Amino acid sequence: MRLVGISVDPPEINREHCRREGYTFTFLSDTNSEVIRLYDLLHEGAGQEGRDISRPAEFLIDSAGAVRWVNLTNSFAVRARPDQVLKAVDELGLAPASRM
Protein backbone atom coordinates (compact mmCIF):
# COMPACT_ATOMS: atom_id res chain seq x y z
CA MET A 1 0.00 0.00 0.00
CA ARG A 2 1.40 3.37 -1.03
CA LEU A 3 0.33 6.66 0.44
CA VAL A 4 -0.08 9.54 -2.01
CA GLY A 5 -1.00 13.03 -0.81
CA ILE A 6 -2.27 15.78 -3.12
CA SER A 7 -2.76 19.49 -2.51
CA VAL A 8 -2.80 22.72 -4.52
CA ASP A 9 0.54 23.82 -3.08
CA PRO A 10 3.62 24.03 -5.35
CA PRO A 11 6.34 21.35 -4.89
CA GLU A 12 8.65 23.58 -2.85
CA ILE A 13 5.91 24.28 -0.32
CA ASN A 14 5.03 20.58 -0.10
CA ARG A 15 8.73 19.71 0.28
CA GLU A 16 9.02 22.07 3.23
CA HIS A 17 5.75 20.77 4.73
CA CYS A 18 6.85 17.13 4.41
CA ARG A 19 10.22 17.93 5.96
CA ARG A 20 8.56 19.70 8.89
CA GLU A 21 5.98 16.97 9.50
CA GLY A 22 8.34 14.08 8.76
CA TYR A 23 6.20 12.75 5.88
CA THR A 24 8.09 10.30 3.71
CA PHE A 25 5.23 9.33 1.41
CA THR A 26 4.65 10.67 -2.10
CA PHE A 27 3.26 14.18 -2.10
CA LEU A 28 1.92 15.69 -5.33
CA SER A 29 1.23 19.27 -6.40
CA ASP A 30 -1.99 20.07 -8.25
CA THR A 31 -1.42 23.82 -8.55
CA ASN A 32 -4.07 24.24 -11.29
CA SER A 33 -6.59 21.99 -9.50
CA GLU A 34 -6.80 19.76 -12.61
CA VAL A 35 -6.87 16.45 -10.75
CA ILE A 36 -8.96 17.96 -7.95
CA ARG A 37 -11.53 18.89 -10.64
CA LEU A 38 -11.19 15.46 -12.27
CA TYR A 39 -12.17 13.89 -8.92
CA ASP A 40 -14.92 16.51 -8.41
CA LEU A 41 -13.39 17.72 -5.14
CA LEU A 42 -12.97 21.42 -5.93
CA HIS A 43 -13.84 23.70 -3.05
CA GLU A 44 -14.07 27.04 -4.82
CA GLY A 45 -12.68 30.10 -3.11
CA ALA A 46 -12.02 28.31 0.19
CA GLY A 47 -8.26 28.85 0.18
CA GLN A 48 -6.25 31.89 1.17
CA GLU A 49 -7.26 35.04 -0.73
CA GLY A 50 -10.24 33.22 -2.17
CA ARG A 51 -8.21 30.70 -4.15
CA ASP A 52 -9.59 27.27 -4.98
CA ILE A 53 -8.53 24.26 -2.91
CA SER A 54 -9.51 20.63 -2.58
CA ARG A 55 -12.09 19.42 -0.11
CA PRO A 56 -10.56 16.71 2.09
CA ALA A 57 -11.09 13.19 0.70
CA GLU A 58 -9.46 9.78 0.84
CA PHE A 59 -9.62 6.97 -1.76
CA LEU A 60 -8.34 3.41 -1.52
CA ILE A 61 -7.39 2.13 -4.96
CA ASP A 62 -6.58 -1.54 -5.58
CA SER A 63 -3.83 -3.00 -7.77
CA ALA A 64 -6.24 -3.09 -10.75
CA GLY A 65 -6.76 0.67 -10.44
CA ALA A 66 -10.34 0.38 -9.13
CA VAL A 67 -11.67 2.51 -6.28
CA ARG A 68 -12.46 0.21 -3.33
CA TRP A 69 -13.17 2.64 -0.50
CA VAL A 70 -14.02 6.34 -0.38
CA ASN A 71 -14.16 8.77 2.50
CA LEU A 72 -15.79 12.10 1.69
CA THR A 73 -16.01 13.85 5.03
CA ASN A 74 -18.90 16.20 5.75
CA SER A 75 -16.69 18.45 7.88
CA PHE A 76 -13.17 19.57 7.09
CA ALA A 77 -12.37 19.22 10.78
CA VAL A 78 -13.04 15.46 10.52
CA ARG A 79 -10.73 13.28 8.40
CA ALA A 80 -10.27 9.54 7.94
CA ARG A 81 -8.50 8.09 10.96
CA PRO A 82 -5.56 5.73 10.42
CA ASP A 83 -7.41 2.87 12.18
CA GLN A 84 -10.41 3.40 9.87
CA VAL A 85 -8.19 3.13 6.79
CA LEU A 86 -6.30 0.10 8.13
CA LYS A 87 -9.60 -1.64 8.86
CA ALA A 88 -10.80 -0.98 5.31
CA VAL A 89 -7.47 -2.21 3.90
CA ASP A 90 -7.76 -5.40 5.97
CA GLU A 91 -11.39 -6.06 5.13
CA LEU A 92 -10.82 -5.50 1.43
CA GLY A 93 -7.72 -7.71 1.52
CA LEU A 94 -5.67 -5.00 -0.18
CA ALA A 95 -2.48 -5.51 1.82
CA PRO A 96 -1.35 -6.75 5.20
CA ALA A 97 -1.87 -3.88 7.63
CA SER A 98 1.77 -4.09 8.68
CA ARG A 99 2.83 -2.98 5.19
CA MET A 100 1.23 0.47 5.54
Add this chain to the structure above:
Amino acid sequence: MKHRLNVSLWAGFLVVLSAPVTYLSVFIRYPATRDVPWATLLIFAAGLALIARGLRRAYREPLLYRGKIAGAILMALGVAIFGLFGFGTFYLARQLPPSRGAPHVGQKAPDFTLPDKDGNPVTLSKLIDAGAGGADRANGVLLIFYRGYW
Protein backbone atom coordinates in the same frame (compact mmCIF):
# COMPACT_ATOMS: atom_id res chain seq x y z
CA MET B 1 -15.51 47.33 53.96
CA LYS B 2 -12.85 46.79 51.34
CA HIS B 3 -13.93 45.00 48.16
CA ARG B 4 -12.25 41.72 47.33
CA LEU B 5 -11.08 41.11 43.79
CA ASN B 6 -13.54 38.73 42.13
CA VAL B 7 -10.95 36.19 41.07
CA SER B 8 -13.23 33.59 39.52
CA LEU B 9 -14.53 36.14 36.97
CA TRP B 10 -11.07 36.75 35.56
CA ALA B 11 -9.88 33.19 35.96
CA GLY B 12 -13.00 32.01 34.15
CA PHE B 13 -12.39 34.42 31.30
CA LEU B 14 -8.78 33.24 30.97
CA VAL B 15 -10.01 29.63 30.87
CA VAL B 16 -12.50 30.56 28.12
CA LEU B 17 -9.69 32.26 26.15
CA SER B 18 -7.51 29.18 26.54
CA ALA B 19 -10.17 26.95 24.92
CA PRO B 20 -9.73 28.10 21.29
CA VAL B 21 -5.97 28.57 21.81
CA THR B 22 -5.41 25.00 23.03
CA TYR B 23 -7.78 23.68 20.35
CA LEU B 24 -5.79 25.29 17.53
CA SER B 25 -2.37 24.51 19.02
CA VAL B 26 -2.90 21.04 20.50
CA PHE B 27 -6.29 19.34 20.23
CA ILE B 28 -6.70 19.86 16.49
CA ARG B 29 -3.74 17.50 15.97
CA TYR B 30 -5.49 14.45 17.42
CA PRO B 31 -8.61 12.88 15.87
CA ALA B 32 -9.96 11.99 19.34
CA THR B 33 -10.11 15.65 20.38
CA ARG B 34 -10.80 17.09 16.92
CA ASP B 35 -13.57 15.01 15.32
CA VAL B 36 -15.71 15.80 18.36
CA PRO B 37 -13.95 18.63 20.24
CA TRP B 38 -15.10 17.42 23.66
CA ALA B 39 -11.93 18.56 25.45
CA THR B 40 -12.41 22.09 24.14
CA LEU B 41 -16.13 22.07 24.98
CA LEU B 42 -15.25 20.99 28.54
CA ILE B 43 -12.76 23.84 28.88
CA PHE B 44 -15.40 26.28 27.64
CA ALA B 45 -17.91 24.85 30.14
CA ALA B 46 -15.44 25.18 33.01
CA GLY B 47 -14.55 28.76 32.06
CA LEU B 48 -18.16 29.88 31.66
CA ALA B 49 -19.08 28.20 34.97
CA LEU B 50 -16.30 30.14 36.72
CA ILE B 51 -17.50 33.41 35.23
CA ALA B 52 -21.06 32.56 36.31
CA ARG B 53 -19.84 31.86 39.83
CA GLY B 54 -18.02 35.20 39.94
CA LEU B 55 -21.06 37.00 38.57
CA ARG B 56 -23.33 35.41 41.18
CA ARG B 57 -20.97 36.50 43.93
CA ALA B 58 -20.84 40.05 42.60
CA TYR B 59 -24.64 40.31 42.74
CA ARG B 60 -25.30 38.36 45.92
CA GLU B 61 -22.49 39.83 47.98
CA PRO B 62 -21.94 43.26 46.41
CA LEU B 63 -20.35 44.53 49.61
CA LEU B 64 -17.73 41.84 49.51
CA TYR B 65 -17.07 41.28 45.78
CA ARG B 66 -16.73 43.70 42.95
CA GLY B 67 -17.33 42.92 39.30
CA LYS B 68 -21.01 43.46 38.47
CA ILE B 69 -20.23 45.32 35.25
CA ALA B 70 -16.94 43.62 34.46
CA GLY B 71 -18.62 40.26 35.10
CA ALA B 72 -21.47 40.98 32.71
CA ILE B 73 -19.00 42.07 30.03
CA LEU B 74 -16.73 39.04 30.57
CA MET B 75 -19.73 36.70 30.45
CA ALA B 76 -20.97 38.27 27.20
CA LEU B 77 -17.46 38.01 25.68
CA GLY B 78 -17.09 34.43 26.91
CA VAL B 79 -20.41 33.38 25.40
CA ALA B 80 -19.48 35.18 22.14
CA ILE B 81 -16.12 33.35 21.91
CA PHE B 82 -17.87 30.04 22.62
CA GLY B 83 -20.46 30.89 19.96
CA LEU B 84 -17.77 31.67 17.38
CA PHE B 85 -16.01 28.39 18.11
CA GLY B 86 -19.26 26.45 17.77
CA PHE B 87 -20.13 28.28 14.55
CA GLY B 88 -16.70 27.51 13.09
CA THR B 89 -16.48 23.84 13.99
CA PHE B 90 -20.12 22.81 13.69
CA TYR B 91 -21.25 25.02 10.80
CA LEU B 92 -18.42 26.56 8.75
CA ALA B 93 -16.37 23.34 8.72
CA ARG B 94 -19.35 21.55 7.18
CA GLN B 95 -19.81 23.97 4.29
CA LEU B 96 -18.27 21.62 1.72
CA PRO B 97 -19.29 21.23 -1.94
CA PRO B 98 -21.39 18.11 -2.73
CA SER B 99 -18.80 16.26 -4.92
CA ARG B 100 -21.42 14.08 -6.58
CA GLY B 101 -19.04 13.33 -9.42
CA ALA B 102 -16.25 12.00 -7.18
CA PRO B 103 -15.12 8.47 -8.15
CA HIS B 104 -17.21 5.92 -6.30
CA VAL B 105 -16.53 2.37 -5.18
CA GLY B 106 -16.11 -0.01 -8.11
CA GLN B 107 -15.22 2.74 -10.57
CA LYS B 108 -11.75 2.96 -12.11
CA ALA B 109 -9.73 5.73 -10.46
CA PRO B 110 -9.16 8.48 -13.09
CA ASP B 111 -5.49 8.45 -14.05
CA PHE B 112 -3.30 11.53 -13.80
CA THR B 113 0.28 12.79 -13.72
CA LEU B 114 1.43 15.45 -11.25
CA PRO B 115 4.82 16.68 -9.99
CA ASP B 116 6.00 15.37 -6.61
CA LYS B 117 7.76 17.50 -3.99
CA ASP B 118 11.02 17.32 -5.96
CA GLY B 119 9.28 18.30 -9.20
CA ASN B 120 9.45 14.81 -10.74
CA PRO B 121 6.28 13.74 -12.62
CA VAL B 122 4.36 10.89 -10.96
CA THR B 123 1.62 8.94 -12.75
CA LEU B 124 -1.03 7.15 -10.69
CA SER B 125 -1.32 4.10 -12.96
CA LYS B 126 2.47 3.64 -12.95
CA LEU B 127 2.54 3.79 -9.14
CA ILE B 128 -0.14 1.10 -9.00
CA ASP B 129 1.63 -1.13 -11.55
CA ALA B 130 4.95 -0.75 -9.78
CA GLY B 131 3.32 -1.70 -6.47
CA ALA B 132 1.48 -4.71 -7.90
CA GLY B 133 4.68 -6.25 -9.26
CA GLY B 134 6.82 -5.31 -6.28
CA ALA B 135 8.44 -7.87 -4.04
CA ASP B 136 6.77 -6.46 -0.92
CA ARG B 137 3.24 -7.03 -2.31
CA ALA B 138 2.54 -3.37 -1.65
CA ASN B 139 -0.49 -3.40 -3.89
CA GLY B 140 -2.83 -0.48 -4.07
CA VAL B 141 -2.69 3.22 -3.28
CA LEU B 142 -4.25 5.38 -0.61
CA LEU B 143 -4.94 8.72 -2.29
CA ILE B 144 -5.33 11.59 0.19
CA PHE B 145 -6.59 14.99 -0.94
CA TYR B 146 -5.61 17.82 1.41
CA ARG B 147 -6.85 21.39 1.67
CA GLY B 148 -3.21 22.49 1.65
CA TYR B 149 -1.89 26.03 2.18
CA TRP B 150 0.51 24.75 4.79
